[in-house]
Amino acid sequence: MAGPRVLAANVVRAVPRIGARSHVMTASATASLLRLSAQAGRARLSLTRAPRHCLRVASYSSSAGGAASSPPPPSTLNSSRPATIEVNGKTYTTDEWYNVPQTVLALTGRKLHLQKDHPVAITRQIIESKFSTATYKRYNEFDPVVSTIENFDSLGFPPDHVGRARSDTYYINETTLLRTHTSAHEAELFRASASDGYLISADVYRRDEVDRSHYPVFHQMEGARVWDRTKVPNGDVVAAIYADLAKLPTHDVKVEDPNPPHHPERNPLQSEHHSPEEAEAIAAHLKRSLELMVVEIFTRAKQAAARQDPNYVDEPLRVRWVEAYFPFTSPSWELEVYYQGDWLEVLGCGVSKQELFINADQPQQLGWAFGIGLERIAMLLFQIPDIRLFWSKDERFLSQFTGVQDNLDKLKRFVPFSKYPACWKDVSFWLRSTSAAGGNTAVANVHDFHENDLMEVVREVAGDVVEDVQLKDQFTHPKTGRKSMCYRINYRSLEKTLTNEEANDFHERVRQGLVEKLGVELR
Ligand code: DAH
Numbered sequence: 450m451a452g453p454r455v456l457a458a459n460v461v462r463a464v465p466r467i468g469a470r471s472h473v474m475t476a477s478a479t480a481s482l483l484r485l486s487a488q489a490g491r492a493r494l495s496l497t498r499a500p501r502h503c504l505r506v507a508s509y510s511s512s513a514g515g516a517a518s519s520p521p522p523p524s525t526l527n528s529s530r531p532a533t534i535e536v537n538g539k540t541y542t543t544d545e546w547y548n549v550p551q552t553v554l555a556l557t558g559r560k561l562h563l564q565k566d567h568p569v570a571i572t573r574q575i576i577e578s579k580f581s582t583a584t585y586k587r588y589n590e591f592d593p594v595v596s597t598i599e600n601f602d603s604l605g606f607p608p609d610h611v612g613r614a615r616s617d618t619y620y621i622n623e624t625t626l627l628r629t630h631t632s633a634h635e636a637e638l639f640r641a642s643a644s645d646g647y648l649i650s651a652d653v654y655r656r657d658e659v660d661r662s663h664y665p666v667f668h669q670m671e672g673a674r675v676w677d678r679t680k681v682p683n684g685d686v687v688a689a690i691y692a693d694l695a696k697l698p699t700h701d702v703k704v705e706d707p708n709p710p711h712h713p714e715r716n717p718l719q720s721e722h723h724s725p726e727e728a729e730a731i732a733a734h735l736k737r738s739l740e741l742m743v744v745e746i747f748t749r750a751k752q753a754a755a756r757q758d759p760n761y762v763d764e765p766l767r768v769r770w771v772e773a774y775f776p777f778t779s780p781s782w783e784l785e786v787y788y789q790g791d792w793l794e795v796l797g798c799g800v801s802k803q804e805l806f807i808n809a810d811q812p813q814q815l816g817w818a819f820g821i822g823l824e825r826i827a828m829l830l831f832q833i834p835d836i837r838l839f840w841s842k843d844e845r846f847l848s849q850f851t852g853v854q855d856n857l858d859k860l861k862r863f864v865p866f867s868k869y870p871a872c873w874k875d876v877s878f879w880l881r882s883t884s885a886a887g888g889n890t891a892v893a894n895v896h897d898f899h900e901n902d903l904m905e906v907v908r909e910v911a912g913d914v915v916e917d918v919q920l921k922d923q924f925t926h927p928k929t930g931r932k933s934m935c936y937r938i939n940y941r942s943l944e945k946t947l948t949n950e951e952a953n954d955f956h957e958r959v960r961q962g963l964v965e966k967l968g969v970e971l972r
């Protein structure tokens with residue numbers, strides 16, 4: 450079965466991109482950008498970038514290289530593999546699974562979520578402000594290097610889940626990777642049981658397409674709240690949860706929540722572990738807690754807009770709960786916010802699978818967890834039109850947020866300082882019709898070409914000078930069976946106008962990189 454990414458490349462990329470037409474990025478253009486890029490890669494917009502993790506059916510695209518447990522296909526992508534690498538002062542030994550480019554490795558130390566007045570850090574602070582420090586212990590310094598057990602197995606991901614594919618995830622070696630989500634720390638925090646709740650913020654890593662809302666590194670926050678059956682008054686956990694709920698503030702935003710709290714097929718209760726009343730109490734506490742967070746974020750966004758734009762028309766905030774699936778929660782939900790004409794997915798959450806607590810030697814505990822992507826929230830909050838900007842050290846970007854962490858009421862929308870001209874270049878090539886016999890060349894045959902490999906070649910050559918990469922055309926030769934692909938690469942620096950020579954030089958190096966690393970035949 451074709452995986453979602455194959456679909457993205459073959460079908461949905463025909464959708465025109467904002468980057469192709471707009472010069473000035475308006476508020477609604479930012480929203481459309483997020484929407485379009487979501488269409489490109491997924492069924493609909495994800496602000497957590499959750500879909501890979503919420504796939505119910507474990508399936509590999511034809512390009513994923515076989516089951517995650519079998520050795521990876523030989524690839525020249527790692528031909529210059531170092532024997533060891535260092536991340537945050539610790540040394541790790543690589544093996545043939547290694548697929549982390551130097552450019553990505555170099556970002557492991559940036560910690561934007563902790564950089565004073567960086568929009569990612571400001572967004573973290575706004576979220577933290579809605580969770581009391583007395584209950585929710587903060588963890589903002591976890592290392593990005595985790596085991597496959599932490600990232601996948603501990604959370605109940607099946608062995609052949611698509612998220613484990615080497616085409617999607619950065620591996621250091623067969624059992625060690627750059628975390629793909631902050632949920633990788635859930636099991637250890639449940640085991641440590643150091644508090645009734647926690648909030649994590651951290652950098653996460655995913656091999657992905659190149660466009661203005663995808664970057665190989667982004668930031669997530671994860672939160673959880675647990676109760677202990679043996680510690681609540683009279684052992685009545687339902688009463689204890691409702692008592693805690695009663696202590697939370699209320700809000701006056703209209704929330705649509707049309708589905709039953711659990712559903713036997715679509716969103717089941719963990720009936721061997723939780724009574725319906727327990728699951729419903731947990732869900733009620735979860736929903737109010739997360740609604741308060743989202744109302745805070747979007748109220749601040751609206752206040753900022755109103756401060757800057759005297760013609761701003763304030764529309765009532767609309768929020769809704771939809772049913773979802775994650776391997777580590779049941780029932781599960783996503784929270785969506787109505788924003789400039791569309792429902793945007795903001796976060797994923799659910800009642801934590803009891804197996805997590807059992808495996809963490811805390812079978813008497815139960816509770817909820819959520820995950821939220823920070824960049825996409827920040828893009829909406831500050832109207833930041835391009836995800837590359839978060840990594841910019843340009844003062845024209847950074848200085849716009851000075852002082853906000855000390856006074857959140859100073860929050861302002863980003864004012865784009867300039868938009869340099871785009872420079873399009875196309876590259877067309879043939880894929881081989883069969884795998885090259887035994888060698889360590891030519892990974893890009895028709896059977897195992899993966900678009901993310903191409904994306905990475907482009908990123909390695911042109912770095913943040915590439916704005917987006919789109920599949921323009923593909924066809925299979927009727928006689929030879931060979932497949933031809935054409936991609937359009939948009940070179941546009943955020944910091945200066947590229948000369949034609951510079952763009953040509955990048956493009957020539959991309960073309961050579963595709964030959965050397967993927968073994969394609971240029972047309
Ligand atoms: N880890 C998920 C992702 O990155 C998001 C998520 C969903 C986290 C549900 C959770 C949760 O803790 O309960 O896609």
